[in-house]
Structures are given as structure tokens and as C-alpha cells.
């Protein structure tokens with residue numbers, strides 16, 4: 001028995017044996033959609049994934065990877081890596097950050113908690129700074145939540161508010177930043193009409209300013225710090241709308257990569273550096289791309305870059321971003337408590353886990369996807385003697401459409417070696433290509449990305465074959481299978497010049513789950529009695545493949561075992 005009488009011991013599966021190595025392969029951003037020229041998975045040569053599909057319905061099926069199936073507020077919400085890998089690893093559906101913030105704002109509870117009361121202390125004499133992603137993407141943040149917080153904070157005494165925006169173009173259409181800035185400017189102007197001194201103070205594109213992840217490139221965070229905290233940036237404008245419009249007019253400009261800018265007053269002084277006595281809230285609910293800034297804002301000992309000036313502030317995150325590090329220590333809304341994940345159960349039942357991830361550079365680095373997210377937003381090992389996390393360093397300083405193969409083959413080779421070593425019961429892999437290249441909106445490059453991801457799957461499945469193991473291949477959400485914005489009837493939408501509107505974001509599409517390998521009991525097949533399974537059903541399935549029954553409160557397994 002563990003703490004509070006919890007038993008970590010999983011019952012033996014009545015029919016399935018233990019001891020077969022299991023490869024769990026997550027293709028990032030790999031959904032199932034109609035076959036047309038904007039479906040890069042369809043256009044690419046993907047013989048391995050195609051052959052898995054031939055195993056339908058017994059060994060290949062689709063599961064939901066978006067909306068309420070992964071704990072998001074509605075079925076209009078596309079899936080994403082955080083909620084997808086959370087569900088895959090935790091085997092249950094938890095109300096996610098987006099939903100928890102919605103609820104806290106709707107009930108007003110957000111204003112009653114310790115976090116808000118803490119920052120409120122600064123309202124009388126200081127400025128409230130809100131820093132975060134400005135869009136309605138719903139992956140890291142949402143504009144309507146920012147709007148409600150602005151209203152709520154000003155009604156509760158915030159007299160001077162500065163918003164530090166990060167333009168998106170990744171979870172929403174490129175170019176949409178202008179509209180979001182207009183909306184925010186209107187809101188701020190209304191607040192000014194009510195006597196609140198409210199303005200946008202700085203900005204920049206999310207992938208170039210602030211929102212790096214997994215400590216990949218601290219310069220990204222430094223650029224943000226300089227603009228947001230110090231009030232220094234290479235570009236200075238009188239208004240954010242002028243800033244975004246002007247910077248977007250530069251050749252090859254893109255919302256994701258706009259350079260940092262600050263807003264200055266008539267005398268050229270920045271309107272909103274962060275000063276002693278101010279309050280700061282990072283408004284993103286999603287953790288991965290806020291953790292680095294949270295460290296810079298919170299840690300007294302910090303050596304990742306020269307902060308130059310460290311104001312004495314009251315800082316709160318929208319959520320707590322890392323439960324293990326307790327970072328930040330003060331937050332407005334409690335995060336989902338994702339406990340008893342499948343990784344923890346398997347470690348405690350003697351399964352050794354090898355999570356092989358690729359660290360990408362300018363941005364993503366999905367290192368935390370099959371570790372941090374998989375383990376319920378928990379950094380670090382459950383048991384270092386049983387787990388090994390291997391990071392394959394990515395190319396640096398590029399967008400991945402120029403190197404769409406990324407490090408997929410190296411990841412696959414490391415996974416192969418792990419399987420062949422005989423040291424691991426589970427080899428867990430994330431292949432990032434479909435997602436990372438899909439986000440660039442470059443269709444040709446995304447086709448190359450899908451082809452190489454398929455080649456990587458082959459390397460892993462060949463190794464599974466060699467060791468007599470089992471594979472489960474799936475994805476965390478869609479992306480590469482649809483690269484065009486469509487109307488309700490599915491027709492591609494055109495922009496004003498007659499070009500197609502490129503979809504850089506994820507999708508609402510379901511994702512495949514395929515099982516097989518020589519170690520798979522011959523009677524195993526997908527059940528037909530679960531109507532709309534989702535990613536959360538995968539964890540129990542994987543536990544079965546290891547010869548265990550899943551805990552009774554896990555979403556049910558996808559498989560059954562016929563007697564033969």
C-alpha cells in the first residue's frame with residue numbers, strides 16, 4: 001500500500017502475458033482526414049502507416065483527440081500536445097487548464113483566491129502587467145479569458161494596467177494578430193473611458209519572443225524580458241496596432257516570429273516597463289511555454305541570462321505550471337491534479353520506461369511531451385533506476401520547413417537500440433515531424449515530414465519484430481492531415497488574393513491507434529462496443545499489453561482477447 005492506502009499493485013491480466021517489450025509510438029500531429037491535396041499524410045508516401053490501416057477494424061481504429069474527450073471546454077476545441085499526452089499517459093479525462101480558468105472566471109472564484117488577493121496588494125500604487133499569448137487558439141491562452149480578467153481586475157481596483165502581447169499565427173491563422181490587437185485595443189480604450197490607465201506596453205511573435213520551451217533557447221525569453229520588464233526592444237512604436245501592421249509588412253513577416261517591440265509615449269519613453277511594486281500575471285494556462293519566463297520572474301538565483309534589473313514584484317501565474325517545482329508559487333487558478341498516471345503505475349510494477357524524445361531548437365522541443373505531459377505535468381523521474389529519458393538534440397536556429405526530416409531517424413534508431421538492448425519493457429517515442437513542420441504551413445515540407453515519420457515508424461517496428469515485441473502506434477492530435485482552412489461544408493477557403501488560407505494549427509480530426517507485433521497474443525483485437533473512445537482509452541490498453549489490468553477508474557481498454 002502506498003500513501004493514503006493506495007495500492008500501486010496492478011492486477012494481472014487474466015489472459016495476456018507479461019514480459020513482452022512494448023513500443024509506444026506517438027506521431028505528433030497525425031490525424032485522419034479525407035484524402036485530398038491538402039492532406040500531407042495522404043500525399044506523402046507512407047507505406048508503413050498505410051499497411052497498419054489495413055489491419056482495421058481489429059488492429060487499427062480511430063479515437064477522438066480533441067474537445068471534451070481530452071478535457072477541453074467544448075468539441076470546437078482542437079487537440080494539442082499537452083492535453084493529448086496527458087490523456088494518453090493518465091488514462092482518465094481531467095478538466096484541463098482552459099476549462100478550469102473558464103470556470104473560475106464564470107463563478108468569480110478567481111477573484112477570491114490567494115493568488116488574486118496577493119497581486120491585488122499592488123493595485124493601489126503599482127501597475128498590473130498581463131503577459132501572454134494573444135489569440136483565441138485555446139491551446140495556451142484565450143483572448144476572452146484575458147478580456148474577462150482585464151474587466152474583473154479593473155473592477156477590483158487595478159488602476160494602471162499594461163498588457164504585453166505575444167502574437168500567435170500558430171494555433172490560429174497567420175495574419176490574425178492584427179484583428180486580435182484591434183479587439184484588445186478597443187477593450188483597453190473602453191477601460192480608459194472608465195478612468196483606468198490601460199495600454200499595450202510591448203509585444204513580439206511567440207516563437208521569437210518569450211514562448212520557448214524545455215530550456216531550448218534562453219535568448220527567446222531574454223528578448224521578451226528586455227521588452228516586457230526593461231522596456232527595451234529594437235522596434236519602438238506609438239501603438240501596438242501600428243507595430244503589428246508595420247512589422248507584418250516586412251518581407252517574409254509572420255505572426256509567430258514578429259520581432260520584439262515596445263510602445264513608447266510622445267517623449268519616446270516606454271509606457272510599461274515592470275517596476276518595483278508592480279504585479280505581474282502570466283496569462284497562459286498551458287505550462288510548457290511559460291515555465292522559462294516563470295523562472296526568470298520568480299527565481300532569486302537565476303543564471304540563464306543577465307536580467308540586468310530584477311524588479312521586486314508580486315508575480316502570479318494563471319495556473320501553477322510545474323507541480324514538482326511548485327512554479328510559480330503563487331497562481332490564480334489551481335491546475336488539474338493529474339495523479340496515478342500509467343507511467344507511475346508501470347514503474348511501481350517493475351516496468352522500465354525509455355522515453356526517447358527529440359529536443360527541437362528555435363521552438364518546440366517536445367522533450368516533455370512523453371515525459372512531463374505523459375506523467376501528468378510532472379518533471380523528473382518517478383524512479384531513476386527504472387527510467388531513462390533520452391533527448392536527441394535538434395537542429396537549431398531554423399524553422400523546420402527547411403529541415404523537415406528533423407531528427408526522426410535518429411530518434412527511431414535510438415528507440416531501436418533501446419528495444420534491441422533488452423533493457424526496457426516499454427520504449428516510448430514521440431515523432432514530431434507532422435506537427436512541427438505542419439505548424440510552418442509549408443505543404444511541400446510537411447509532405448517530406450510525413451514520409452520520414454513513416455520511415456522512422458518502420459525502423460521501430462522492424463526492431464519490435466526482431467525482439468518478438470508488441471507495438472502501439474498512435475498520435476496526440478491532428479495537424480499534417482489538413483493544411484487548409486475550410487468552410488463548414490469542408491471546402492478550402494480562399495484569401496482576398498485567391499490563394500488558399502493555409503492552416504498552421506492543429507485540427508479537430510480523430511487519430512489512429514494501431515496494435516501489432518509478434519508478441520501480441522493472437523486473440524487480441526479492438527473491441528467494437530465502445531462507441532466514441534478517445535486518447536484516454538490508450539493507457540489501459542497499454543497496461544493490458546504489458547500483462548496488467550488497468551485501475552478500475554481508468555477509461556476502459558480498447559482491446560479484448562478472444563479465446564482461440
Ligand SMILES: O=C(O)[C@H](O)COP(=O)(O)O
Nearest residue numbers: 080081082139170171435
Ligand atoms: O506550442 C505549440 O507549438 C503549439 O501552440 C501547439 O503545439 P503542440 O500542442 O503540438 O505542442
Ligand SMILES: [Mn+2]
Nearest residue numbers: 028029081476
Ligand atoms: Mn502535439
Ligand SMILES: [Mn+2]
Nearest residue numbers: 029435436439
Ligand atoms: Mn503542435
